[in-house]
Amino acid sequence: MLKFEHVSKKYKGGKTAVSNLNLEFKKGEFIVFIGPSGCGKTTTMKMINRLIEPTEGKIFINDEDIMEKDPVKLRREIGYVIQQIGLFPHMTIQENISLVLKLLKWPEEKRKKRAEELLSLVDMTPDYLERYPHELSGGQQQRIGVLRALAADQPLILMDEPFGALDPITRDALQDEFKNLQKKLDKTIVFVTHDMDEALKLADRIVILRDGQLVQCGTPDEILREPADEFVEEFIGKERLVQAKPNITTVEQIMNAHPVTITSDEQLSNAITVMKTNRVDSLLVIDQEGVLEGYIDVEAIDQNRKKAKDVADILIPDTFSVYKDALVRDTIRQILKKGLKYVPVVDEKRHLVGIVTRTSLVDIVYDSIWGDEELERAQ
C-alpha cells in the first residue's frame, strides 16, 4: 500500500532531515512514527502527501509513484490531521467536516448527510453541526479534526501528533475511540507521536527514527522484547520495559526449571516418598527421555492404592502444557481461565523443561507492581 524506497530529504540549508528510508506497509496497518524531537517524523510524513518533496528516492502508494500524480489530486485522496488541529474558525462544524467534499464538488445535500453520519461515529449529536469550532472543547475539536480527514473516505490517513495538546484523560479516551474507529473502517494510518505509551497502545507497527535514520521497525511486542539498541531501550524507558514484562516475556524466562517429576516405570510407593519429601500433592510423569507423559496426584493414588503398583497404572495423560516460548501473558490467561494450579512447560519435542505455578504468577504481579521501585532502589 505504502512504500518508501531510498527516500532522503535534504533541506535547503543543507540539513539532512531524513536519510535513505526504506519501508513498506500493508493496507489497514496502523503505523506509528516515533523518535525524539527533530528526528524527521514530520518531514517523513509530509513527504507522503507532497507537502514536502523528497530530494532522493521514491514513495509509492498502491504501486503508483506519488511524484507522477497531481499533488492536489493526491492530497484529496489522503486524509490529513495536523498537530494544531487547524479547524477553520469561520466555518461551522459541518462546513469544516465537509470542506474536502466541497472541493470534490459534492452537492450540498450529500455533504450535510455525510457530516451527520461522521459525527455519529464519535457520538456527537447533530446539533453540533451548526456550531463553530471555538464553541467546542479541545477534545471535541480534535475529534472534528479527525472526522474531517475521514470525510471523503480516504483509504490513507496521515496524523501528526493529533492528540498531543490534550489532557491525559481525554487523550486516553480519544486513543481508544480512534483505535476502534480505525479497525472498523479499515484505514491505513500513518501516525506521528513522541509519546511511547501512545505508540505502544495504537500501533500495529512502530517505526523508530533518530537523526533522520531508521533505527527499528516492528510490532510493539517485537520492540519491547528485542529493542534494537541502547537508544531504543532508553527511548522505551526501563520503567516501561519492566511493566511490559508480563506482556512480552516467554514462559521459559519465568518458569521454575526444576519441577518435581517421576518416571512412569517407578513404583507408586516411591512416588509417595517423592511427594512427601517435596511436599507436593502431584507429580509430573516423564519417560526415560524426559518426555512429558502426564501426571499423578494424591487423589489418584488414594483411589487406586489396592490395585495399582506402578506410576504408569494411574497416570493421567494429556496434561495441559505450554511451550517454553509461549508468552507469559497468554499463559497467565489460560491458568486463570482453566483454574489450573500449575502448567508444565515443554520444548518442541515435548521434553519437560519446567513448570509455571501460581506462585510464579505472584512473582510476576509483584514485579510489575513494585518492580520499578526495586529498580530505583538498586540504582
Added chain:
Amino acid sequence: MSAIIDFLNNNGSDLLIKTWEHLYISVIAAALGVIVAVPLGILLTRFDKAASPVMGVLGMIQTIPSFAILAFFIPVLGIGKIPAIIALFFYSVLPILRNTYTGVKDVNKSLLEAGRGMGMTGWERIRYVELPLSIPVIMAGIRVSTVYLIGWATLAAFIGAGGLGDFIFSGLNLYQTEFIIAGAIPVTILALIVDLILGKLEFKVTPKSMRDKEKTA
C-alpha cells in the same frame, strides 16, 4: 439662522449636486483602489521579497503633497473628473494594500497547511481560507482609505473635477466664509456617514464566529 436659509435658498440645489459629485469621485477612486490593491496585496504575500520595496515606493507616493500629484496629472491627463479620480486612486491604494498584505499574512499558518494538506488549490485557499479570515482587516483598510479620500477629494476642485471643493475654493477666492463653511460641513458629514456605513459593512462581512472575538480583543 436666516443667513443659512438664505444661503440654502440661493445655493441649495448646487450644494446637492456638488455633494453628489464629491461622493462619487471619492467612491469611484476608492473602488478602483480596492480592485487594484486587494489582489496586489494577496499577490505580494506570495512574493515576500517584493513586498517591502513595493510598499516603500507606494509609501513615498503617499508622502507627495496631494496638490503636487494633482498638478502633475494636468499635463498628462488634462483637467476634469477623470484625472482627479486617478490621482485620488493613487492615494487609496496604500492603506488597502498594506492591510490586505498584513491581513492575509497574519492568517494562521496551520490553517493554511490544513488547507493545503486537504488538497486545496492556491485559488481555493484564497477563497475559503485567506480572504474570509482577513476580510475584517482588509475592510478596515478600505474604510480608512475611503474616509481619507473624501477629505482629499476637496482638492479635486482645483483641477476642475467639481465637488464640494468648489464651494471652499470660491469662498477662499471671494473671502466669503459662508461658502467655505458650506463646503466643509457637508464634507465632514459625508465622511462620517460613509465611515458609519462601511463600519456596518465591516461587521457584516466579518465571519459570525469572529465577531465576538473582535469585540473582546
